[in-house]
Amino acid sequence: MSIQDKALALSRKFKLDAHHAIERFGVFVGIFAVTGAAVLAGSGVASFTTGRDALSQTALYTQGFVTSKTDLGGDVDGVYTNTNRDKALVMMHFDKRAQISYNAADYQAFLLGSDTSLNSEAVSTEGIQGSFHVFGSTGYVGVLLDATQPFDRQVLNLTVRANAELSVAQQDETANPDELGGDQTFARHDQWRVFVNPGASGAEEIPALDSLVFDPARAYYDVVLKAQETVARGPLDQKLVEMRTSLAQIEAYTTDLSMTKVDGLFLRPPPAPASLAGDEVTGVSSAEAKDGVSTLTLETDHVVPGGFDLDWRSGNVYDGYLDALVPSGQSYAELLAAKLEEGRDIANDQVGDMQWTLSDGSSLTEDYQPSDLTMRPLTNVMNNLSRAYQDYATGKAEYQSELLLELLRLEVELRDVRSNSTVRDDPAFLTTLY
Numbered sequence: 001m002s003i004q005d006k007a008l009a010l011s012r013k014f015k016l017d018a019h020h021a022i023e024r025f026g027v028f029v030g031i032f033a034v035t036g037a038a039v040l041a042g043s044g045v046a047s048f049t050t051g052r053d054a055l056s057q058t059a060l061y062t063q064g065f066v067t068s069k070t071d072l073g074g075d076v077d078g079v080y081t082n083t084n085r086d087k088a089l090v091m092m093h094f095d096k097r098a099q100i101s102y103n104a105a106d107y108q109a110f111l112l113g114s115d116t117s118l119n120s121e122a123v124s125t126e127g128i129q130g131s132f133h134v135f136g137s138t139g140y141v142g143v144l145l146d147a148t149q150p151f152d153r154q155v156l157n158l159t160v161r162a163n164a165e166l167s168v169a170q171q172d173e174t175a176n177p178d179e180l181g182g183d184q185t186f187a188r189h190d191q192w193r194v195f196v197n198p199g200a201s202g203a204e205e206i207p208a209l210d211s212l213v214f215d216p217a218r219a220y221y222d223v224v225l226k227a228q229e230t231v232a233r234g235p236l237d238q239k240l241v242e243m244r245t246s247l248a249q250i251e252a253y254t255t256d257l258s259m260t261k262v263d264g265l266f267l268r269p270p271p272a273p274a275s276l277a278g279d280e281v282t283g284v285s286s287a288e289a290k291d292g293v294s295t296l297t298l299e300t301d302h303v304v305p306g307g308f309d310l311d312w313r314s315g316n317v318y319d320g321y322l323d324a325l326v327p328s329g330q331s332y333a334e335l336l337a338a339k340l341e342e343g344r345d346i347a348n349d350q351v352g353d354m355q356w357t358l359s360d361g362s363s364l365t366e367d368y369q370p371s372d373l374t375m376r377p378l379t380n381v382m383n384n385l386s387r388a389y390q391d392y393a394t395g396k397a398e399y400q401s402e403l404l405l406e407l408l409r410l411e412v413e414l415r416d417v418r419s420n421s422t423v424r425d426d427p428a429f430l431t432t433l434y
Contacts, residue, residue: 306343
């Protein structure tokens with residue numbers, strides 16, 4: 001069979017022949033809406049130039065997808081490539097991850113090309129091999145395309161078929177194929193389609209694809225977790241700024257104790273709660289740093305119940321934090337479970353137990369009524385200092401437990417990917433029209 005005959009047969013199979021012009025128009029209207037291509041009826045030179053510009057820049061034409069039989073929706077996260085531009089990862093994720101197969105062997109794919117006039121054509125990039133990757137139980141899947149040369153700037157029609165249906169089909173398999181876009185394969189098989197252009201300048205380079213051996217954990221970190229890690233670091237920095245302010249207030253209000261007197265009486269500085277004693281926040285904030293990079297660090301000898309003490313600035317989720325935290329003989333799952341149980345008892349009771357002793361040895365809280373107007377100046381400075389301690393204790397608890405735990409949660413997710421990812425990379429996975 002000639003190349004022309006193969007192109008005609010596959011174009012019919014995947015709804016790219018003249019008999020399916022209406023559906024093809026609907027798909028590619030989305031493409032040209034994204035790329036900003038000229039109106040199809042425009043003059044030849046202008047349309048061609050605009051189309052070529054869009055083709056050189058736009059890597060992703062399909063933002064979302066829905067499987068043809070089980071009606072499972074998902075998003076296309078992007079098209080990612082390596083420095084040499086001869087590898088491309090099309091990353092996708094399902095909205096309902098519990099309803100898909102986590103076994104990569106259950107999937108296969110088909111690849112065709114399309115020119116700027118929306119006509120089906122052979123794939124122009126030589127030697128493309130494909131593999132399918134399921135990233136643990138995260139709901140993320142990816143098609144990795146590996147070519148023998150840099151990808152040409154060409155729109156590729158990638159159809160992925162799920163051969164295992166783990167949710168109830170939403171369509172009647174006896175329905176008229178014309179109601180399903182004229183393609184009977186979408187009625188018989190659970191499929192979805194995306195349009196990508198790996199050769200475009202808009203394809204983002206990620207370190208994972210520069211490695212000789214594909215590491216799904218590294219790819220998942222580059223595409224998904226790295227951005228989430230950056231977001232998680234923001235509240236950590238902000239909380240350190242707030243904690244530093246609370247410590248400054250504690251110092252100022254402690255000085256106020258000796259300066260505020262009622263009939264010669266003043267409050268003696270109470271010992272700091274053991275859980276907070278000696279704490280410091282060192283370094284400068286991003287607003288204070290000349291290079292805009294925060295170096296704020298909590299220096300403490302005490303970790304709150306349910307909390308963690310880790311150097312999150314010098315590490316990252318991919319390299320991991322848990323190995324340094326997990327004691328010998330304990331698993332990370334056991335550690336996190338124990339910390340969760342500790343956290344149930346978290347309370348700033350030590351601040352509430354502080355003793356407020358006057359210079360004559362009496363107690364401001366036990367020997368005087370709160371309504372005693374004569375002692376109001378001393379009551380005010382006591383409340384100021386108590387509130388500053390409480391604010392700091394609350395901030396520290398949130399910093400060491402909730403906010404640092406978010407980084408560890410991302411690492412646990414990465415460990416799932418590292419341990420439970422599956423791959424299909426046999427030659428039969430990808431059928432390509434050349």
